[in-house]
Amino acid sequence: MSDGRDTGPGRHVIFAPVGEGGRVDVVARRISEAIALGLITDGEQLPSESELAGALNVSTVTLREALSSLRQQGLLETKRGRGGGSFVRAPVDASVGRLRGTLRDYGVHELREIGDHHVAIAGTAARLAAERASSEHLDRLNALIDELAAxxxxxxxxxxxxxxxxxxxxxxxxxxLTRQEIDLQSEIGELLWLPFGEAVRHKDVVEQHRAILAAVTGGDGELARAHAEQHVEQGIARLIQFHLQLAKR
Amino acid sequence: MANVKDLDQRSAVARVNSVIDSVFAGVDVLCELAATVYERAAAEGELPSAADLASIRPAVFDHLTRGGPVVAGTGVIAAPGSLADQPRWLEWWRIPRGSTEPRPLSVDLDPQHIGGYEYTSTPWFDTPRRTGHRIVLGPYVDYAGTDEYILTLSCPIRRNEQFLGVAAADVRASDLEQVMLGVLDAVGPESLLVNATGRVIASNTPQLIVGSLLPAAHRTGDEVPVGLGWVPCEGLPWHLVTG
Structure with missing residues (x-):
């Protein structure tokens, strides 16, 4: 990385080796998050493919696939020839900047507080729903998961x-509980779904929702609670990670 | 003694019916008045405005303040596109808990917002639209509207074959239970009023309280469960259940 803007600890994390077998989506996500969080900025050139593949500890084939998916999302532009390479096209959406600011201004403690509160509400709601949901509720919940998946x-x-x-x-x-859930959703929903930097992977959220609903449908309150708590905790942990990346910059 | 019990059950069911009938009577009045508003506008070749719909307000207040002890909110909800000047509209008034003054219900009508009032997909709007019949719903958490635990009685407004919206009324679950407790007690020490999904609407026992579901095996009145007496409430998808 040769442009001299890459020295912050937040950035260090982006180009650290990826685990999880170095899958394409993990790499693509890592870079897209960095763009969403403003850790790499509009117009910035990414390191060369071999350099980047080396830093992330993935094969160049994996890296190329990841870059290609980012190009499809409009987050990267590739110029050929001399002075060519992959350049960042940061989304111009004004909300991204605002959300980034919000996420930076939150303290870790505040985020943890929101998480604790949400765990209490979502966990209890899931446990009670397992006792009290009628088939109409289950149908609606199922439809909402399908809606999310699509x-x-x-x-x-x-x-x-x-x-x-x-x-x-x-x-x-x-x-x-419903009122509190609405308040919590309006507090953190946008942050969890930061454009191009979704805190929790879309398909993971869908799976987690399905697990919660399966437990609710089966009338297993404790399992429903456990799934809901885990789901919420995971999102908050990621937001804290995002916050630290932004704050360290 | 069986006769006395029968009598008590019948009078409990009669009480349920009279409470619900009186609420529906008020809803029917609103339904007719709203249909007239649409009729008048159609005669001019126009759609009515939200202000035209507001002409039913005296009847709304009347229903709200004199419709019996259980009407917490009432009014008319327009089908999208049925008014000239508003895409979605509620002419809806309620008496907040602890107050006697009718207040307009203010809701977020933007369906894009979380917690926004997507009323077109609610069962109290959608079911009368699809079936053309009135409906009693709940108890349920009305999170986008009144923020209360309520039952909704709803009636389609139609002109010719066109669906124009619903006239409806909200009843707080706790208010309905309050007016039912006396007759439930007369029926027996463990008496419940349950809806079609087996959810308790009113109960005089702490064992199964309002909002809870009967155990799965006991959720339908089609098959009378052993040890439970089920009495249908005529004209309603409800049952009186006695232990």
């Missing part, structure tokens, strides 16, 4: 994700 934009994903949690609380027949 959602292409972050906005649609955030809405379907939030609605699922709100409906779980409503299925628990509790106006108070």
């Amino acid at each position: 959602a292409e934009t972050v906005g649609d994903r955030r809405r379907a994700d939030g609605r699922f949690h709100i409906e779980i609380a409503a299925a628990a027949q509790s106006t108070r």
Whole structure:
């Protein structure tokens, strides 16, 4: 990395070796998150393919596939020839900058507080929903998961994700839990679905929602609670990670 | 003694019916008035405005303040596109808990918002639209609207074959239970009113309280479970259940 803008500890994390067998989506995600968080900026040139593959400890084939998926998302542009390479095309969406600011301004403690609160609400709501949800609720929850699975934009994903949690609380027949869930969703929903930097992988969220719903449908309150708590904790842990990357910059 | 018990059950069912009938009577009035508003506009070759719909307001207030002890909110909800000046509209008033003054229900009508009032997909709007019949729903958590635990009684507004919206009323679950407790007690020490999905609407026992579901094996009135007496509430998808 030769442009001299790559010295912050936040950036260091981006180009650290990836685990999980160095899969394409892990690499693509790592880079797209860095763009979403503003750790690499618009117009910036990425290191050469071999350099980047070396830093991430993945094969050049894997890296190329990852870069190609980022190009498809419009996050990278490749110029050929002398002075060519992969250049970052950061999304111009104004909300990204605002969300980034919000995420930076939160303290780790505040994020953890939100997480603790959300774990309490979502966990209890899931446990009670397992006792009290009618088949209509289960149908609606199922439809919301399908909606989330099919959602292409972050906005649609955030809405379907939030609605699922709100409906779980409503299925628990509790106006108070539902109100709190709505407040929590409006507090962190946008951050969890940061454009190009989704805190939790879309397909993982879908799977986690399915696991929660399966436990609710089976009437297993404790399992539903465990799944819901884990799901929420995972999202918050990622937001704390994002925050630290932004704050260290 | 069986006769006395029968009598108590019948009077409990009669009480349920009279409470619900009186709420529906008020809803029917709103339904007719709203249909007239649409009719008048159609005669001019126009759609009515939200202000035209507001002409039913005296009847809304009347229903709200004199419709019996259980009406917490009532009014008319317009089908999208049925008004000239508003894409979605509620002429809806409620009496907040602890107050006697009717207040308009203010909701976020933007369906894009989390917690926004996507009323077109709610069962109390969608079911009368699809079936053309009135419906009693709940109890349920009305999180996008009133933020309360309620039942909704809803009736389609139609002109010719066109669906124009619904007239409806909300009943707080706790208010309905309050007016039912006396008759439930007369039926027996463990008496419940349950809806079609087996959810408790009102109960006089702490063992199975409002909002809880009957155990799965006991959820349907089609097959009378052993040890439970099920009495249908005529005209309603509800049962009186006695232990």
